[in-house]
Amino acid sequence: MVVGLDTSCYTTSLALVSLEGGLLGEARRLLPVEAGMRGMAQSEAVFHHVRNLTGLWQELPLPAGDTEIVGVAAAVRPRPEPASYMPVFTVARSYGRFLAAALGVSCWETSHQEGHIVAGLYGLAVGGRAPDSGEEGQETDPVPVRWETLGAQLPPEFLTVHLSGGTSEILRVAVARGGRLNIEVVGGTMDLPAGQLIDRIGVLMGLPFPSGPHLERLTRAYEGEFVRLPVAVHGGYFSLSGPETMACRLLQQGEPPGAVARAVEDCIAKALEKALRYLAAETGLKHVLMVGGVSANARLRERLRHRLGHRAVGASLLFPPGKYCTDNAVGAAGIGAKNLLASWQE
The missing domain is CATH 3.30.420.40 (ATPase, nucleotide binding domain)
Structure with a gap:
């Protein structure tokens, strides 16, 4: 072993x-x-x-x-x-x-x-x-998986979104001989990683760190009116520092934490949706593997499946089990x- x-x-x-x-x-x-x-x-x-x-x-x-x-x-x-x-x-x-x-x-x-x-x-x-x-x-478990052929169900090249507290990158991944990965960064955040946006706003709300699961539960429980956070996307790259500033301002103005929590999740999903639409068209790669802790968010998964998986885009989104x-x-x-x-x- x-x-x-x-x-x-x-x-x-x-x-x-x-x-x-x-x-x-x-x-x-x-x-x-x-x-x-x-x-x-x-x-x-x-x-x-x-x-x-x-x-x-x-x-x-x-x-x-x-x-x-x-x-x-x-x-x-x-x-x-x-x-x-x-x-x-x-x-x-x-x-x-x-x-x-x-x-x-x-x-x-x-x-x-x-x-x-x-x-x-x-x-x-x-x-x-x-x-x-x-x-x-x-x-x-247990299911035998041949390590040397791992990823054989995917094309030789595919996109990967690595979405976590320290990293928010979109990668072009090619599986070389022997299973070695060739990785090229083709998109992602220009400033704040998605996980940091979630944690900063979550802690400001009084949620524990890391805040992802707690923010997600807050979103699911909220049934009031929605607010939106604008996000700038340029090709495969996006900026999340502006949404952070706006989310802080909304909380200071008394907006319900559930509304702001949902706006944060939607803003990240929208940024990824636009970036992935662009990169799928530019690279011709339609398979997208989602990894990193933020990619386990249920609302993010649902929106990306809905917006990118339909025939107009034709992307195949691959979500591993959360663990x-x-x-x-x-x-x-x-x-x-x-x-x-x-x-x-x-």
Whole structure:
């Protein structure tokens, strides 16, 4: 089996996968953000990751028998770029290298973004929505998935929306030989990530951090009049700093929190809709994989399916089960398994 590690800005994650493609077990723990705060300093997050990892390992449902660890994989940077860096990911790098050295196995280093994409593909394989069904499936574990052919249900190139607290990018993804991902940024936010918009407005309303699930519940419960937030979209890129300013102003003017919560969600959906319409026309790519914690939002999914899935646009939106959208180490472990299998075939 292969061990995966991911220490992102707000979640410590471990995962175990088999080379045959099964998810053997995983464990995650959110970092404790103080009430009323909109985040956590990197140094404090590093401290919590170090403290979490031992406890998380003990929580992993280790498989029975003589299953051997044959590889380790760690998300060591935010994006697959040499200059991409955040201190929190040094924890996964250090622990991954130490564990691999102690066991005498290889350690593969990947990025948090690549992990999200592979976790999303895995989620689709074990229970995600079929490309044109309009429904999100339910996972039925354990389901064997061949790591080396993961994503075979998609065209060789497709679009991916990585939507989270730290990133809001639209990517052109090509699956190369051996399952390696070639990633090009073709759109996304020009300033504020979607998750930060949600968290900033949510905390201003008095909601816990991270605010996504709480804001979503507030939206579902609201039955009053709606307000709208204008959003600027230029080609595949959009700006969310203006909507943040307007949402703050609406709350100061006494607008109901539920109305503003719904406006925030609708504004993000509208920005993505316009950007994806443009990019689908420009690139000719119609398959869109949605990953990252914000992409688990039910209202966002419903609107994008409705507006982009009809015949006039013809996009095929792919939504993995929610647990494979939020931060996890399943993708990192899967990347390790794919690399190990590829090395054995050389």
